[in-house]
Amino acid sequence: MYLPSHFHETDLTVLHALIRSHPLGTWVTSGDGALIVNHIPFLLDASGGEFGTLIGHVARPNPVWQQYSRDVPSVVIFQGAERYISPSWYPTKQETGKAVPTWNYAVVHAHGMPRLFDDRDRLLAHVTALTATHELAHEMPWRVSDAPADYVDALLKGIVGIELPIATLTGKWKVSQNRPEIDRVAIVDALQQQNDAGARAMATLVQAAMREKG
Amino acid sequence: MYLPSHFHETDLTVLHALIRSHPLGTWVTSGDGALIVNHIPFLLDASGGEFGTLIGHVARPNPVWQQYSRDVPSVVIFQGAERYISPSWYPTKQETGKAVPTWNYAVVHAHGMPRLFDDRDRLLAHVTALTATHELAHEMPWRVSDAPADYVDALLKGIVGIELPIATLTGKWKVSQNRPEIDRVAIVDALQQQNDAGARAMATLVQAAMREKG
Numbered sequence: 001m002y003l004p005s006h007f008h009e010t011d012l013t014v015l016h017a018l019i020r021s022h023p024l025g026t027w028v029t030s031g032d033g034a035l036i037v038n039h040i041p042f043l044l045d046a047s048g049g050e051f052g053t054l055i056g057h058v059a060r061p062n063p064v065w066q067q068y069s070r071d072v073p074s075v076v077i078f079q080g081a082e083r084y085i086s087p088s089w090y091p092t093k094q095e096t097g098k099a100v101p102t103w104n105y106a107v108v109h110a111h112g113m114p115r116l117f118d119d120r121d122r123l124l125a126h127v128t129a130l131t132a133t134h135e136l137a138h139e140m141p142w143r144v145s146d147a148p149a150d151y152v153d154a155l156l157k158g159i160v161g162i163e164l165p166i167a168t169l170t171g172k173w174k175v176s177q178n179r180p181e182i183d184r185v186a187i188v189d190a191l192q193q194q195n196d197a198g199a200r201a202m203a204t205l206v207q208a209a210m211r212e213k214g
Numbered sequence: 215m216y217l218p219s220h221f222h223e224t225d226l227t228v229l230h231a232l233i234r235s236h237p238l239g240t241w242v243t244s245g246d247g248a249l250i251v252n253h254i255p256f257l258l259d260a261s262g263g264e265f266g267t268l269i270g271h272v273a274r275p276n277p278v279w280q281q282y283s284r285d286v287p288s289v290v291i292f293q294g295a296e297r298y299i300s301p302s303w304y305p306t307k308q309e310t311g312k313a314v315p316t317w318n319y320a321v322v323h324a325h326g327m328p329r330l331f332d333d334r335d336r337l338l339a340h341v342t343a344l345t346a347t348h349e350l351a352h353e354m355p356w357r358v359s360d361a362p363a364d365y366v367d368a369l370l371k372g373i374v375g376i377e378l379p380i381a382t383l384t385g386k387w388k389v390s391q392n393r394p395e396i397d398r399v400a401i402v403d404a405l406q407q408q409n410d411a412g413a414r415a416m417a418t419l420v421q422a423a424m425r426e427k428g
Contacts, residue, residue, distance in 0.1 A: 062216035097365070
């Protein structure tokens with residue numbers, strides 16, 4: 001990924017937070033002379049290795065667990081907030097006219113070599129943890145143990161676990177760090193006025209990057 | 215991508231609409247024994263070939279335009295709405311308990327072999343069209359011609375155009391088509407209650423899939 005230094009986010013806590021808040025990863029690998037893409041909710045085990053380990057599962061009929069490259073590391077992409085940024089928001093534009101549109105986004109790329117697991121107990125522990133994570137926000141959290149045990153056992157036979165120890169973890173926070181402060185303040189203001197969760201999330205990222213430099 | 219037939223979206227109009235509403239594509243290619251990922255806002259030329267042509271640009275210092283595979287087709291991934299779906303929402307769960315969580319999402323994968331262009335007039339036409347598309351929603355649309363001509367010329371020298379005639383276009387709409395109607399109605403209701411643009415967008419997709427089958 002093209003990564004000018006002012007867009008490079010290296011704080012492991014920040015990168016892990018994006019993975020946790022946007023857990024639907026895009027897993028890309030190559031196999032049989034083509035790129036193979038699958039979308040999988042991953043759980044992050046921050047204690048697994050230097051950069052953490054991603055843990056997920058695929059349906060057993062999904063050929064990816066047989067096809068994925070054992071030579072070229074996979075990449076899992078996590079995409080956070082993203083928004084079109086109009087130069088019409090920039091106060092500096094009034095002075096010089098020197099501005100063009102851009103697109104802001106925050107993304108994390110995790111590269112590593114996947115490993116498979118399919119023993120029943122480990123799969124059960126994985127889906128139990130994955131479920132608990134996503135039911136946290138619910139008033140009446142559903143638990144795997146709410147389903148009949150034989151039903152769960154049959155489902156576990158239908159999936160294959162994937163774990164990806166992260167070898168390289170890269171964050172690109174393209175959030176207007178290359179604009180003067182007066183423009184960044186105006187961008188935050190314009191995004192907040194859009195009154196949309198995605199635009200507000202980007203406003204928060206632009207603000208956070210300003211505080212960092214401040 | 216693993217694609218059970220009930221999740222397969224084949225309507226070209228629907229696939230193109232997702233690209234247009236979520237134009238920040240994730241371009242993946244392989245080069246030098248690794249996967250290379252870049253995030254680029256694409257413009258769709260629906261008239262370019264059977265499935266359309268994606269047009270974008272990268273910064274000239276971005277090595278991807280030199281590195282990208284000329285053997286293995288690239289893939290550009292467009293991600294639409296996505297949401298965790300709790301089994302606690304399913305009325306059928308009350309009867310049998312047979313339900314587990316899942317993740318709904320709508321994605322489009324465009325595979326094809328990129329081509330480069332960098333003549334000034336074509337780049338200018340491209341950035342002008344790209345800007346016009348994204349300024350449409352703005353009260354006072356900014357236009358490329360609002361910037362000084364020599365400034366724009368200098369910027370055009372700093373980018374390289376990418377066009378990707380789409381050879382294969384695949385849509386996966388994983389939006390609860392495998393649940394009985396009573397559950398789908400409840401999912402729509404639960405998502406709408408979340409009062410969040412992303413959840414509402416997923417509710418709309420679940421509803422649209424129900425109408426299709428009806």
